[in-house]
Amino acid sequence: MSIIADRNTRLMFQGITGKEGSYHARLCAEYGSNVVAGVTPGKGGQTTDQDVPVFNTVGQAVDATGASMSLIFVPPPFAADAMVEASDAGVPTIACIAEGIPVSDMVKVVHYLEGTETRLIGPNCPGLISPGEKVKAGIMPGHIHKPGRIGVVSRSGTLTYEAVGQLTGMGIGQSTCVGIGGDPISGTSFIDVLEMFEADPDTDGVVMIGEIGGTREQDAAEYVKEHFNKPLAVLIVGQSAPPGRRMGHAGAIITGRAARAEEKIKALASAGASIIPTPADIARTVREMMGTGAGAAHA
Numbered sequence: 001m002s003i004i005a006d007r008n009t010r011l012m013f014q015g016i017t018g019k020e021g022s023y024h025a026r027l028c029a030e031y032g033s034n035v036v037a038g039v040t041p042g043k044g045g046q047t048t049d050q051d052v053p054v055f056n057t058v059g060q061a062v063d064a065t066g067a068s069m070s071l072i073f074v075p076p077p078f079a080a081d082a083m084v085e086a087s088d089a090g091v092p093t094i095a096c097i098a099e100g101i102p103v104s105d106m107v108k109v110v111h112y113l114e115g116t117e118t119r120l121i122g123p124n125c126p127g128l129i130s131p132g133e134k135v136k137a138g139i140m141p142g143h144i145h146k147p148g149r150i151g152v153v154s155r156s157g158t159l160t161y162e163a164v165g166q167l168t169g170m171g172i173g174q175s176t177c178v179g180i181g182g183d184p185i186s187g188t189s190f191i192d193v194l195e196m197f198e199a200d201p202d203t204d205g206v207v208m209i210g211e212i213g214g215t216r217e218q219d220a221a222e223y224v225k226e227h228f229n230k231p232l233a234v235l236i237v238g239q240s241a242p243p244g245r246r247m248g249h250a251g252a253i254i255t256g257r258a259a260r261a262e263e264k265i266k267a268l269a270s271a272g273a274s275i276i277p278t279p280a281d282i283a284r285t286v287r288e289m290m291g292t293g294a295g296a297a298h299a
Helices: 019-031 058-063 077-090 103-115 157-169 188-197 215-226 260-268 279-297
Strands: 010-013 034-041 068-072 092-096 119-121 129-130 137-138 147-154 174-179 207-211 232-237
Touching: 010 019, 010 058, 010 077, 019 034, 019 137, 034 058, 034 207, 058 077, 068 077, 068 119, 068 137, 077 092, 077 103, 103 119, 103 260, 147 157, 157 174, 157 207, 157 232, 174 188, 188 207, 188 215, 207 215, 207 260, 207 279, 215 232, 215 260, 232 260, 232 279
Parallel strands: 010 034, 010 068, 068 092, 092 119, 147 174, 147 207, 207 232
Antiparallel strands: 129 137, 129 174
16 A cells, blocks of 8 residues: 555646756656646647657646646756646646745735645655555656555655665655655655554555655654554754754754754654664664564564
8 A cells, every 4th residue: 555646546747848847757666656647838738758648738638637636847947837827727736846936926826726636745855656556656766665664754755765765775664655855845744654653454554754844754753652653764964054044845844943854844843753862773773663573573
């Protein structure tokens, strides 16, 4: 079982004729994902090298192919309109891979999506992958993943790959890995993904990777304390970051005491999470956390 997407998910790429969109559409299809459509205004009627039909609008793509998830690979100035168009067309899940989207645009998008049936992952995220379902909806390297029973949720794409690489190297497989993005304003939160992992009978434990900036990790800690019943290992990066300086992600900036790594670690430790001391200790911490049940995380 997986969360958010499975082998029946019908993927659409907005911006499929661009360099990044076409490249990752091919990789997703090669991994096993069901890529059914692409959208580039003005290029409707074409097909890609993988015989994926291209449409002028999302509505046309959905009507013709039944696309159920869209990946946004359009330039930042047009990404907000692309997300709104996908929602208006009834696409239930959007993963916005594009980065550099103005915060003011994302405020409008998140407000627009309130009350709709559309789930937004990102922006500035790697998407998600469920190796057991052979579905990759994003830019993560598929070959490092191994089917199993540990979920991964992260604000950092690169650290998601590091976590997965360590887990796979230790023989610990993953159920679903979700990158929620590192921008200040985004759609799906840690809590949203943790709720889905809690309800997933095929996820035995979870790795969560947070960073400085905002209070999303503290919000997650409150949820974990009251509602999350599975083992949780947490890595918080940015412990040496100076206040007021952005570190990588647009949202990774210390703007107050609550945004500091130590405050996030304290909150999650008090909620019962196993704290991962450094990025090099992810798999070791998970193995120790799962104890004799670690074997259940193997494929």
